[in-house]
Amino acid sequence: MLQVSPVRAFSDNYIWLVRAPADPAAAVVVDPGDDRPVEEALDEQGLRLRAILVTHHHADHVGGVGALAARHGAAVFGPAREQMPCDARALDDGGKVSLEHLGLDFAVIAVPGHTLGHIAYVGHGALFCGDTLFSGGCGRLFEGTPTQMLDSLDRLAALPDDTAIYCAHEYTLSNLRFAAAVEPDNTTIREALTEVTSKRERGEITLPSTLGRERHINPFLRCRIPSVRAAAERHAGRSLPSATDVFAEVRSWKNGFR
Ligand SMILES: [Zn+2]
Numbered sequence: 269m270l271q272v273s274p275v276r277a278f279s280d281n282y283i284w285l286v287r288a289p290a291d292p293a294a295a296v297v298v299d300p301g302d303d304r305p306v307e308e309a310l311d312e313q314g315l316r317l318r319a320i321l322v323t324h325h326h327a328d329h330v331g332g333v334g335a336l337a338a339r340h341g342a343a344v345f346g347p348a349r350e351q352m353p354c355d356a357r358a359l360d361d362g363g364k365v366s367l368e369h370l371g372l373d374f375a376v377i378a379v380p381g382h383t384l385g386h387i388a389y390v391g392h393g394a395l396f397c398g399d400t401l402f403s404g405g406c407g408r409l410f411e412g413t414p415t416q417m418l419d420s421l422d423r424l425a426a427l428p429d430d431t432a433i434y435c436a437h438e439y440t441l442s443n444l445r446f447a448a449a450v451e452p453d454n455t456t457i458r459e460a461l462t463e464v465t466s467k468r469e470r471g472e473i474t475l476p477s478t479l480g481r482e483r484h485i486n487p488f489l490r491c492r493i494p495s496v497r498a499a500a501e502r503h504a505g506r507s508l509p510s511a512t513d514v515f516a517e518v519r520s521w522k523n524g525f526r
Contacts, residue, residue, distance in 0.1 A: 269392070269393060269432075270286055270289070270392045270432075271286070272394060272432075273287075274475070275297070275300075275305045275308075275309045276305060277300075278328055281299075281302075281436060282434070282435075282438065282473070282475065283299055283300045283301065283302070283305065283436075284297065284298040285297050285306070285315075286372070287315070288318065288372060289371035289372065289392075290368075290371025291318075291369065291371070294315065294317075295310065295313075295315040295317055296317070296321060297320055297321070297336070298396045298398075299321070299329040299330070299398060299436050300329075300330075300333055301328040301330065302331055303336045304332070306332055316340065317342045318342055318343070319344075319345065319365075319372075320333055320336060320345065321365065321374070321389055322344065323347070323398025323399070323436070324347060324383040324386040325346075325351055325383060329399075331353075333346075333354060338354075343357065345357045345359055345365050346358065347359060347360070347385040347386065347387045349384060359376045360376065360378060361378035361387075362376065363376035364376065365389065365391075373391050374390060374396075375389070375391060377389075379397065379424065381400060381406075381409055381411075381412035381413075381416045382398070382400055382406075382408065383410060383412070384411045384412055386399070386412075386420075388400060390427060390431070393430065394431070394476070395433050395434065396434050397435055399436055399437065400417075400420055400421070401424050401433060401435060401482070401486075401488075402435045402443055403440040403444075403482065403485075403486070404439070404460070404464075404486050405442075405447075405487075405488060405522065406486075406519070414512050417519070421515075425479065425489050427479050429479050429480030430478055430479070431478060431479045432476040432477075433475070433476050433477040433478060434475060434476050435477075438473065438475070440468075441468050443486075446521075446522050446525045447485055447486065448461050449525065450496060450518065451487065451495055451496060454484075454485075487518050487522075488515065491511045491512075496514065500514045500517040500518050501517075503517060503521050
C-alpha cells in the first residue's frame with residue numbers, strides 16, 4: 269500500500285503527498301494549488317520533492333506547481349490537453365508515469381467532464397482523481413457534457429472495489445446530505461452520513477474513500493439504480509429514458525441543492 273498523507277490547502281482542498289516506496293527521503297505531490305503548505309509538510313517530514321502530478325488546470329490545483337518545480341527541480345506531469353503553468357510532461361489517456369527510482373508507477377485515465385482535459389492517475393491500489401469523483405459526489409461540469417462525465421465516471425467505476433479514492437476536496441458531508449435526499453430509504457447512505465457528520469465535527473478528514481463504498485453511497489455512480497432514476501424523474505417531472513438523462517438531472521439537482 270502507498271503511504272499517502274493529506275496536505276490541507278485553502279478552505280477545503282487536499283494536496284496529496286505520496287511517499288516514495290523506493291526512497292524513504294523522497295515524495296511526490298498531487299495537485300499542489302499552493303506551495304506553502306507543501307513546503308511545510310516536506311520540512312516537517314524531512315522529505316525532498318521529486319515529482320508533481322497534476323489532474324487539471326484549475327488554479328486551486330496548479331497554483332503552487334511553478335514555485336515547487338523551480339525550487340526542488342521536481343519533474344512535472346500534467347494533462348496534454350490543458351495549459352500548465354510551467355514545462356510539464358504531457359499525458360493523455362493510456363499514458364504512464366514511471367518513476368522507477370522512486371518505486372512509483374501510475375497509469376493515466378482521461379476523465380473529461382469537470383474540465384475537458386482532466387486526467388486521473390491510478391496505481392498501487394490508489395486513484396488520484398482531482399475534481400472528477402468525490403466521496404458521495406462528482407465535480408461540476410465546467411467544460412464537459414453529461415455524456416462525457418458519465419463516461420469518465422464509468423471508467424473510474426471499472427476499477428477494483430478496494431481502490432483507495434483520493435479526491436481533491438473535502439466535500440463528503442454536503443455530498444452525503446444530497447445523496448440522502450436522492451435516496452431517503454438507503455440505510456448505507458444514512459449510516460455514512462452519521463459517520464461523516466461526527467468525523468467533521470471532530471475536524472477529521474473523510475478521505476480516502478474506496479470505490480466499493482462509493483458504489484453504495486454516491487448517487488452519480490448509481491444513475492442506473494431504479495430508486496435513483498425514480499427520484500430523478502420525480503425531481504424532473506418527466507421520464508428520463510437513459511442513464512445520461514438521469515445523470516444530467518441529478519447533477520443539475522445537486523447544483524441547486526442547499
Ligand atoms: Zn477543478
